[in-house]
Amino acid sequence: MTGLAALAGFSAIALASSAALADSLTVATWGGSYTQKQRSVLMEPYTKKTGTVVRDAVYTGGLGQIRAMVEARNTVWDVITLGSPETINACAEGAIVELDKSKLTHAADFPAGGITPCGIGSVGWSLVLAYNSKLTGEQPKTWADFWDLKTYPGKRALRRQPKATLEIALLADGVTREDVYKVMRTPAGIDRAFRKLDEIKSSIQWWEAGAQPSDWLSSGNVVMSTSFIGRILEARAEGAPLGYGWQDAFYTIDYWTIVSGGKNIDRAYEFINFATSPEAQAAFSAIQPVAPVNGKSAGLLAPDRLPLMPVGKNLEQNVRYDEQFWNDNLEALNERFNAWLAKG
Structure with a gap:
């Protein structure tokens, strides 16, 4: 009986752990103060709104990390921020998902280049x-x-x-x-x-x-x-x-993308839609010197913030x-x- 009880206990823990993972999402970005700021205006508000816990991971550049996951069929990241060239290459390799634009809530607010086959703009920088x-x-x-x-x-x-x-x-x-x-x-x-x-x-x-x-x-x-x-x-x-x-x-633009092979595709879209809203992009640009890509975000920023980023007349140059x-x-x-x- 003791052995059966222990097995039952282990099974309960495993099921609880699986349930916890099912209610979470892993988002990989650049780490350090950048991710800390994202956590304060993106991850934590998203969790408060949806109940889904966001675990952040550090992306170190290139495609090695996501290639290894996809090739091993062990995708542990759901969403990742990639630079423009990495987005192009990862998309061509099938390492990230080709986005269904009908699922992108704010697609109409993004300018030319703000959405690619596999990515939607997270920030612009110069x-x-x-x-x-x-x-x-x-x-x-x-x-x-x-x-x-x-x-x-x-x-x-x-x-x-x-x-x-x-x-x-x-x-x-x-x-x-x-x-x-x-x-x-x-x-x-x-x-x-x-x-x-x-x-x-x-x-x-x-x-x-x-x-x-x-x-x-x-x-x-x-x-x-x-x-x-x-x-x-x-x-x-x-x-x-x-x-x-x-x-x-x-x-150039960095993009939110979805890693291939993940099991939280619907939640990944949900998070990306939250993070690409005019309000969320403006909130991040208010504390980090990067530009929003959503065309409606600039109007939500303080006027003294706009001269510091590539938007409007600055971007035109x-x-x-x-x-x-x-x-x-x-x-x-x-x-x-x-x-x-x-x-x-």
């Missing part, structure tokens, strides 16, 4: 031209100014990768934002970008970690840099004399990354870029 205003004096406004070593002497920083770097070089050489990817789709256009980079190569300091540009600018190590807008705003809040501009900044171009050409251009760097 890579901007940032500068130390004490060192530059007059505000540099264009990428041509970035190349102007006479007016703005000193080191400048670019990210150690061809993506954005080649586009910036062409913009500095007079190509318009509307034509930059047309030019880059030609061998002559790529040659032109590298020739332009040659002009300031000895004055470039290459960054790899997202915190480096704001740190280098604040210390005066460089006078100008590309930077994620959020890092600049954080440094300014601490008193650093940093400025930035929206002209020809580079805009941005270059939208052509992720398909980079998916098709990244390997070859990485190889050429690294060989160019190695020349010294």
Whole structure:
């Protein structure tokens, strides 16, 4: 009898555990303070509204984590935030679900590019031209100014990768934002970008970690840099004399997606619909320096918040990354870029 009682007890625990999991959802995002803020305005309010407990997980980038789950048929994440190129690739591989737009409550509120076959926009963000205003004096406004070593002497920083770097070089050489990817789709256009980079190569300091540009600018190590807008705003809040501009900044979108093989598909849609509502996206953008993608969210934000993010007139000045171009050409251009760097 004791053995049967123990078995019954174990079965009861297992059933209770399964029931608990059935009433939960696992959402993977970028971790750290980013996820903490999401928890406060997305996960916890969703749980309060629906009763479904949201467990968060840390996504470290790339596709390795979700590929492993899908291939092992052990999908433990339900929803994941992916960058634009990862969304394209994961969708092509079948690692994330092709979305049924009829189940997306707020689909009509999203602009072109805000919804892809497998993702719906979670946030928009920009890579901007940032500068130390004490060192530059007059505000540099264009990428041509970035190349102007006479007016703005000193080191400048670019990210150690061809993506954005080649586009910036062409913009500095007079190509318009509307034509930059047309030019880059030609061998002559790529040659032109590298020739332009040659002009300031000895004055470039290459960054790899997202915190480096704001740190280098604040210390005066460089006078100008590309930077994620959020890092600049954080440094300014601490008193650093940093400025930035929206002209020809580079805009992209992160997407909410559903991992293939999950058993909580309906709840995943329910959470995504909650997280993509105008109110939820505005609430997150009010505490994190990213832009909402839902077109109705900006009107819910405080007016003094809008100049800090790529929305409205700011967004109109941005270059939208052509992720398909980079998916098709990244390997070859990485190889050429690294060989160019190695020349010294």
